[in-house]
Amino acid sequence: MSMGDQSGGDASGRRALVAEYVLGLLGPNEHRRVAAMIADDRALQAEERFWTDHFAALDAEFAETPVPPQLLARIEGRLFGQPEPARRWTGFWDSLAFWRAAAAGAAAIAVIAIGTNLLRPELSAEALTTQLVAALEAEGSDVRFLAFYDGAGTLRLTALSGATAADQDLELWAIEDDSVISMGVVPIGEAIEVKVSPEILEHWGEGSSLALTLEPKGGSPTGVATGPIVAQGQVTRI
Amino acid sequence: MQTPSPEIAELISRCALRDRAAFRSLYERTSAKLFGVVLRILKDRSEAEEAIQEVYVKIWQRADRYVPGHTSPISWLVAVARNHSLDILRARRPVADDIDTALDIADDAPNPEQATADRQVRGQIDSCLQTLEPDRAEAVRGAYLDGFSYEELAQRHSIPLNTMRTWLRRSLLRLRECLSA
Numbered sequence: 001m002s003m004g005d006q007s008g009g010d011a012s013g014r015r016a017l018v019a020e021y022v023l024g025l026l027g028p029n030e031h032r033r034v035a036a037m038i039a040d041d042r043a044l045q046a047e048e049r050f051w052t053d054h055f056a057a058l059d060a061e062f063a064e065t066p067v068p069p070q071l072l073a074r075i076e077g078r079l080f081g082q083p084e085p086a087r088r089w090t091g092f093w094d095s096l097a098f099w100r101a102a103a104a105g106a107a108a109i110a111v112i113a114i115g116t117n118l119l120r121p122e123l124s125a126e127a128l129t130t131q132l133v134a135a136l137e138a139e140g141s142d143v144r145f146l147a148f149y150d151g152a153g154t155l156r157l158t159a160l161s162g163a164t165a166a167d168q169d170l171e172l173w174a175i176e177d178d179s180v181i182s183m184g185v186v187p188i189g190e191a192i193e194v195k196v197s198p199e200i201l202e203h204w205g206e207g208s209s210l211a212l213t214l215e216p217k218g219g220s221p222t223g224v225a226t227g228p229i230v231a232q233g234q235v236t237r238i
Numbered sequence: 239m240q241t242p243s244p245e246i247a248e249l250i251s252r253c254a255l256r257d258r259a260a261f262r263s264l265y266e267r268t269s270a271k272l273f274g275v276v277l278r279i280l281k282d283r284s285e286a287e288e289a290i291q292e293v294y295v296k297i298w299q300r301a302d303r304y305v306p307g308h309t310s311p312i313s314w315l316v317a318v319a320r321n322h323s324l325d326i327l328r329a330r331r332p333v334a335d336d337i338d339t340a341l342d343i344a345d346d347a348p349n350p351e352q353a354t355a356d357r358q359v360r361g362q363i364d365s366c367l368q369t370l371e372p373d374r375a376e377a378v379r380g381a382y383l384d385g386f387s388y389e390e391l392a393q394r395h396s397i398p399l400n401t402m403r404t405w406l407r408r409s410l411l412r413l414r415e416c417l418s419a
Contacts, residue, residue: 012411019410023381024324025388031328054417055382056313057363062383064270065277067290072265075294080258142307146255160251161306191254191302
């Protein structure tokens with residue numbers, strides 16, 4: 001009866017099942033089972049995207065309806081707790097005017113990252129002073145990343161845009177003085193954290209640069225960048 | 239929506255970086271659309287008001303899962319709202335699982351990756367739905383836009399549940415063929 005018994009045996013059945021899953025037609029147990037199947041199977045993931053993308057064209061039919069005004073405050077209360085006395089950074093970072101100005105600026109991503117760490121009160125003042133950010137971009141490339149260094153050995157990366165061909169990866173490099181050190185391959189689809197190696201940390205700081213190059217799948221085979229730089233940015237102090 | 243998508247995509251990415259101003263901005267620009275989604279599926283205003291709050295909590299928590307360039311940002315947000323509403327409905331429906339899922343249909347459909355590679359999917363679904371019998375197209379739309387279950391669809395179309403499922407699955411495979419053509 002269920003799909004577990006016919007893996008691979010009935011591709012059409014599996015495809016229809018993914019369509020039913022995307023439409024939300026399956027009962028709770030089957031829904032969970034199909035979700036697990038999709039998570040394990042790249043072909044089914046493509047199938048899920050296929051349906052999601054196509055059905056999304058119907059989204060225009062959902063009529064816009066204004067939300068009662070008090071709900072935003074409730075959501076923010078749920079997410080951020082009660083309004084607190086202004087923290088050191090809040091006023092500046094949370095300012096809409098700032099973001100609008102930043103967005104309008106010449107480098108359309110004059111982007112500053114707020115890491116979760118910033119919001120944690122237990123961070124020492126010293127750690128705060130070494131937090132760094134970089135906006136990575138390059139002319140003629142649509143790859144744009146934000147990098148945030150938490151002051152404690154971890155770099156957090158988020159892709160704003162960009163895509164790679166199936167047989168290529170983006171590799172991240174730390175550029176310091178004359179040395180270029182690989183920080184590994186970076187997935188484009190998710191926010192990730194990269195440990196900054198002691199070797200890099202030795203000279204790490206304002207003035208260091210980060211760059212992304214296009215490399216063969218799995219990263220440069222030689223340990224030296226072989227592909228074009230698709231995004232680059234200098235690290236600056238927050 | 240009138241809002242240009244790249245801007246929405248950036249707002250989502252900033253949410254992933256815990257930027258609260260970006261979150262508020264995102265809410266201001268998209269909440270009417272998403273409220274339309276939860277309201278249409280849940281069909282109950284106070285329930286929808288509760289659900290929309292949970293939807294934005296999820297958006298904040300899952301912003302780092304959004305893949306720019308992969309899905310349009312509005313579609314991604316609508317999917318969060320739609321799936322959340324469907325989860326609510328699913329949790330309260332009687333368990334009617336394990337209807338026979340096997341279907342004996344020849345498998346010669348093309349690979350979906352090629353079909354969606356260029357992302358020129360807008361409008362295609364409408365013309366392909368028109369190739370189905372009107373009541374079947376209506377059932378597919380009802381499932382997507384109103385979150386109707388098989389039980390509800392069977393009732394609305396006055397046919398037995400199993401017949402409904404067989405017919406809809408066949409329609410989905412035909413739809414898939416048309417969309418991949």
